[in-house]
Amino acid sequence: MTIKIEKLPAALGARVTGIDLGQPVGAADLAAITRAWLDHIVLIFPGQDITQDQQLAFAGYFGDTGARARKVDDRPEGSELHEGIMLITNDKDGDGNYVGSLPDGEMFFHHDMCYVPEPHKATMLYGIAIPSAGGDTKFANMYRAYDLIPDALKDRLRGRTAIQTYNYHPTEIPDADGDMTDIHHLSQPIFVTNPDSGGTALYVNRLMTARIDGMAKDESDAILEQLFEIIEDPENVLQHKWTPGDIVMWDNRCSCHARTDFAPGERRYMRRCTVQGGPMVAAA
Numbered sequence: 001m002t003i004k005i006e007k008l009p010a011a012l013g014a015r016v017t018g019i020d021l022g023q024p025v026g027a028a029d030l031a032a033i034t035r036a037w038l039d040h041i042v043l044i045f046p047g048q049d050i051t052q053d054q055q056l057a058f059a060g061y062f063g064d065t066g067a068r069a070r071k072v073d074d075r076p077e078g079s080e081l082h083e084g085i086m087l088i089t090n091d092k093d094g095d096g097n098y099v100g101s102l103p104d105g106e107m108f109f110h111h112d113m114c115y116v117p118e119p120h121k122a123t124m125l126y127g128i129a130i131p132s133a134g135g136d137t138k139f140a141n142m143y144r145a146y147d148l149i150p151d152a153l154k155d156r157l158r159g160r161t162a163i164q165t166y167n168y169h170p171t172e173i174p175d176a177d178g179d180m181t182d183i184h185h186l187s188q189p190i191f192v193t194n195p196d197s198g199g200t201a202l203y204v205n206r207l208m209t210a211r212i213d214g215m216a217k218d219e220s221d222a223i224l225e226q227l228f229e230i231i232e233d234p235e236n237v238l239q240h241k242w243t244p245g246d247i248v249m250w251d252n253r254c255s256c257h258a259r260t261d262f263a264p265g266e267r268r269y270m271r272r273c274t275v276q277g278g279p280m281v282a283a284a
């Protein structure tokens, strides 16, 4: 097989064919995939058929498996899976309980794990059962979003941080003025440099960014809404309609993603793992 990388007709994303991710990846193919990942931010590998261990082995070419925020005992998946694997599914067990995480419905744009000191740099999601309509994943190009911020606003935000937070609700952001004791939260730079590409990216999102540090709520909310509109503009977004067998791998440092709604009666079953990153690097 010869690897083939085709840029998609969108602000980000490429389709990679001619490679079986269930097999060891040779040095030349790995270099081509890594280059394409840095250039295109989101890679889609259609027609894959791999086990949990093969998925973790492929992710392992890019770094250590990312640890999940939820402790093993608190997970709906139980403890039988590898601890780095998350099932994203609306499947239920015999008692009617969900067997995975993030089971149903829409999910606002977010960066995976932006609320921890060392967020995962990559996420790898494998689509196994897909609804007939909806449940798409939308990806936004955060280099392009940064470039499109008006200069005056860029100057105002340069060097600033924002509070990133998460309460496991897919369409609701915690109140930064409320009790945050039991809610993940952490300040991160608003503009970040991806150390692997050297590019500057915007690092805020609608689901998790609660407040620009040092700003009143009204002022912060207005600026964040302006940034979210740049991020979520369809011109800045790739909307991926899943086919069973797709593996999608994205860079969390320079993209954010969202999920569209789908009918709860339709089965959706996906297997996710991540690659550990380092601390976010504030843009100079």
Ligand SMILES: [Fe+2]
Binding pocket: 110, 111, 112, 257
């Ligand atoms: Fe996510």
